[in-house]
Amino acid sequence: MKNSMLELKNVTRSLGKWNLGPIDISFLQRQITVLIGPSGCGKSTLLRLMTGLLWPDSGMVTFVSKPITLETVQSIRLKMGYVIQDGGLFPHLRAGENVSIMARHLGWDKMRINQRLNELLDLVKLNPDFMGRYPAELSGGQRQRVSLMRALMLDPEILLLDEPLGALDPMIRSDLQHELLRIFHDLKKTVIMVTHDLSEAAYFADTIVLIADGKIVLSGTYGDLLENHQDSFVSRFINAQRQPTETLTRSTA
């Protein structure tokens, strides 16, 4: 029986015009969970509630059964890795400085930092030369690899990724998808990833969580999702993501 790593209990949050929740969900250890849904459905908001970038109006978020509060959030963040769409790298720091910023702040010695950097470079398959470059001197794909390194530097227990491949062009995106899945399997960490792309979700997910209008519509495997075709939202969402080739054959038929 797998233990719960992160849990949201009866969480609500008002966001001006609309409301999120109430949401109850538990993320299991070493599972890859993908949050999916149309843009504006609340999936990124959910991720921000887990990192304490946003706070729930009611309910509770717990990390390994410990509630995330103003007092605990700082130490819990050190056990979380967070990657956003465009990487969120600090433009004034070199790639290596970006990756090691927290380690240096926590007073790691140079040897330990370098050792960890080399492990991570191997993991994400990045040339060590890139560590001396500024973010502006890196390609989009390279930036996301550096961003992932930064998130992994302190060896967190959970990885939170908000559309990590969203800003990349399709070929690089596809390459990185393979890389990322390999990395996830190597690391055996709990992963929560947000995407709006169904095929990406199917590719990564142990569990897919479909969200619409601030509520969980369905939670299960990709197979569960396909079987729930009778639900009108699920079917509309799946149909909206039909492959272009499919569309093409049907229209010429």
Next chain:
Amino acid sequence: MKVIIIIILSVEAVFATVQDSAVKVGSKKFTESVILGEIASQALSDGGVKTVHMRELGGTRILWSALLKGEIDVYPEYSGTIREEIFGGKLYSQMQLIDELAKHGISMTKSLGFNNTYAIGMNREKSLELSITKISDLANFKILKFGFSNEFMDRKDGWPGLRTRYNLPQVNVRGLDHDLAYRGLAAGTIDVIDLYATDAEIKYYNLTILEDDRHYFPEYDAVFLYRTDLAKQKPQAVRILVSLENRISAAYMIEMNAQAKLSRIPESQVASKALWQMFGIRDNVKAQSTASSIAQRTFEHLRLVIIALFAAILLAVPTGIVAAKVKQISKPVLGIAGIIQTIPSLALLVFLIPLFGIGALPAMIAIFLYSLLPIIRNTQVGLDDVPIGIRESAIALGLGTLPRLWLVELPMASGAILAGIKTSAVISVGTATLGAFIGAGGYGQSILTGIRLDNPGLIMQGAIPAAIMALGVEGLFGLVEKAVVPRGLRLKTAAQK
């Protein structure tokens, strides 16, 4: 950084102590007052009393209040001005006047030997043409245009009283600078001006002095006013001032004014020549070379700008940070700084005199106040402009508020903050030229003296270095930017272009 602060403060302290132990002679901003101030300070120096001459500080009110506060110890004044302007026109006898001054802790020498009364003058040709010889004759010519110095316009013993005493009907009366009035008269744009009996220009412009047939103008005997405590602290200084009593005739004063204003001999040389002729005091005042005078002005100017700007940075950057973090105070803070910015600089200087007196301090405070807004605003905008993704990434990494500010947000805002400081620095170089109005020195002194003496060369001696300094500041900040703004940020702007 700390070293720089310490150096600035110690330079400032040394300067302040030198000024404190010296007798401070003030003078008003017209030539005769500067010459008399120069005579006093040179005579004191020659007598072994350490002296500083704070030239061209302003009008009667500024000098009188500076004397009361002890910011100056001595300045040349006229008995009529003391009676009418300082004590409000009550008919004090000489004894009453001395008693009244004593109540304020001020003493007065006897007359220096001449009476520089106010007088009313006009072109000789015009006066002959209209047969005007007396002030009362003016009442018959309503169309005559009067141009009076600004001080005369609102002095109790000036135009308002003159108009009443003589029932003058003229309505076309303008206030203007005294030196410009002579030129207006020569050009025919005005017909009648006020002047001083010892003005060198009377002869030069061939003017007729109209007889004061109703005895309106009181006596304006030149005297030195000094703080009574000076007699206790430096009796030698008072002995020297007293020794100047009755030594300067009206003719000699006119001659000295002519040398300074018409022959453009520096006041310090006019004064040292006079002391030589009167007392046989050796001429040990070297005429300051143009280069050393510019060097001195540059030092004074830089000192004003650097100290004020430094203080402004120390206050404005933290204020900008707080304004960026606490939105509620952002508006009031920027509002206050904005209001300060809209106060005209001369007005601000005048406001500051009652609080901080005259000299470098109020000038620095004015420059400091004007420097706040650009730095606060740019600091706030620079921090606000840090993209949300970057800010949240820093939070999610686990950096606390202060490390986040120090490691991420301030470096990213450094370009904007530096641009704000640069704007303030360039403005400060300009504002500092006005410091001369309140005795702070700097390039403004050359400009002010140049205007007074109608000497374009002297004006340029102030204006050109000030412009060069402003350009230099621009250039310097280009270099500082390269050193301070992280390379990664400059790359980004290059990529965006």
